[in-house]
Amino acid sequence: AMTGKGNYNHFMQKEIFEQPAVIGDTLHSFINPATRSIKLPDMPFNIGDATRLTIVACGTSFYAGLVAKHWIERYAGLGVDVDVASEFRYRCPPMPKGGIALFISQSGETADTLAALRYAKSKGQKILSIVNVPESTIARESDVVLQTYAGPEIGVASTKAFTTQLTVLACLAVTIGRENGSLSAKDEAGIVSALTELPKQVAEILHHDEEIRNLAINIADARDVLYLGRGLGYPIALEGALKLKEISYIHAEGYAAGEMKHGPIALIDPLVPIIVIAPSDDLFEKTVSNMQEAAARGGRVIFLSDAKGLETIGDMASATVEMPAVADFASPILYTIPVQMLAYHVAVHKGTDVDQPRNLAKSVTVE
């Protein structure tokens, strides 16, 4: 793997632009394009028999877990608990018989995640992990390792590791659904086709770099930024807010759009940009009505949607980013890209240390 920055200004920028390739590589290792089916490595247990799945991670990897909960509950009918490792490990949670625990970690070395893994193992769970570093401690202590093929990630703020984690989790959700009988071969083929489109669609969004940079310049002086989304868009709102605060030091919050009226709506004034993640899926209308509530209170809305969605909202938003139309299932992977780009350009504009933000470490190996 190339370890320099090449023609890019920052590792983060390079890693954002590598995503079409690394999502493609990750898909390649789990998808059979001929049969449009998914093939994960053999497991020493039948994942279709799982009674419950517990997902534990930290930071951006935790948000990947939130997306996975949605996929696995909705498409595979399996109940999922998701928690941050530092909470999970000290709560003494009871763990179900026949349960599987999944640990998501780019580095495979995060101390809290490793401690959570050891706890789950002591409670008789089968241990699955998704890591980017196959020789890591978390990988070594797992029953089954699913690798993300992101290549080395140098920027402290995770980008390509996150979208490849989502890619693997999508394959895992489909596998669980197939094995427990919730998902037909036809459903699987449909999802595989949608996933196969992703590298091209991600590349398409990367072409909006200049446009997103201009939006970023407009929010660089904000003190607070709100990110809203529903369903699969909610964890992406959280991730967008995390990226922005990590590298630009602007206070940002991700919120479930429907929860806005229970608090954050009080913050809205013309100085607070509101980024709305709104693919035209079955929750679109609901998200739009939350956007209208924000706009009516003077909020500066930046609306991310596809052509169909943008047509519906007319000129209600102050700015828009037109996304490729995407199958519902695949939307979180695609909508991650513009929020990464936005955070990156805000940070560059502010002149912060994009690849080494203050106070943060790439891998948190001590508690």
Ligand code: G6P
């Ligand atoms: C640190 C990094 C984050 C990362 C988190 C979890 O906070 O700065 O980018 O998401 O650790 O790391 P892991 O290696 O376990 O995914």
